[in-house]
Amino acid sequence: MAHDIDYELVGDDMQAVIVELDPDEAVQAEAGAMLYMEPGVEMNTGAQGGIFGGLKRVFTGESFFITTFKHTGAGKTHVAFAAPYPGKIIPLDLDALGGSMLCQKDAFLCCAYGIDISIAFTKKFGAGLFGGEGFILQRLAGHGLAFAHAGGTILQRDLAPGETLRVDTGCLVAFQESVDYDIQFVGGFKNALFGGEGLFFASLTGPGRVYLQTLPFSRLAGRIAAAVGRNRGEHRGAGGIAGKGGILGDLLSGD
Secondary structure: OOOOOEEEEEOOOEOEEEEEEOOOOEEEEEOOOEEEEOOOEEEEEEOOOHHHHHHHHHHOOOOOOEEEEEEOOOOOEEEEEEOOOOEEEEEEEOOOOOOEEEEOOOOEEEEEOOOEEEEEEOOOHHHHHHOOOOOEEEEEEOOOEEEEEEEOOEEEEEEOOOOEEEEEHHHEEEEOOOOEEEEEEOOOHHHHHHOOOOOEEEEEEOOEEEEEEOOOHHHHHHHHHHHHHHHHHHHHHHHHHHOOOOHHHHHHHOO
């Protein structure tokens, strides 16, 4: 049976969530997410839902294993979990959100014990083929709190029935199952080639809640890779001018 949990979010751009556990209370988390745990906490790692459940999580970018942290002592104790890259941690009260949320792959951090972490296939072929996150999304279902992490700042939008929002596919973090999710072509030859936003938007139609991130990890990784490539080019260029065998090197050596 799932239980509600007491928690505290700490930090600004590199957040952690500290969960307070009563005796016999437990929390489950993505393997490798633990920051610290206090005395009295027993850790048990396994494949929630068996081998098939573990394989389904691998498809969404998560670990095969889920780790359970249970308080086996007296009084209160704490266990903390940290996000893997700069951004925010989003508390998701599943009871207030209709009992489930759909999330981008690898967004799950931790949750109350008993919440089911599984996969969900997008309902429409276009969304699966061009949606950036593929056919597969994470589905968090049950009672109590779950925590997801995302890059940059988090924007929350509550869409009214029929209200539509077009979003960069990488910026979509999580949404209620009541939200209709589809993919739209950007449109226009120049927009598609030079707009810098990709070829497709995620089209979200209410009713329901949507969480967006300002800095998708894929965008951050792309900028880092581009910067590394430029720096390597600059070093090679400098070596060609000033290094041994370069123009300045030959002049200074008198060759």
